Amino acid sequence: MGVKLEVFRMAIYLTFPVTMFWISNQAEWFEDYVVLRKRELWPPEKEGQRQEIEEFKERIRKQREEKFLRVAQQNS
Structure with missing residues (x-):
């Protein structure tokens, strides 16, 4: 029974990885x-999404510039 058992074990050892490789390479999956x-x-991304982000960045930049100008004018 030793040879038959070894053949069975070898078949199991080879079948599992080959089957997993075959399953994972299916295009539908x-x-x-x-x-x-x-x-x-x-x-x-949606078409208008990038433009909205750029507009938001521009508004924030302008707010910061205005804030810095007000602080600079108060300190002068």
């Missing part, structure tokens, strides 16, 4: 799991 999960975590 990749699309369903990985790509959809990536889009869930990092959704694509």
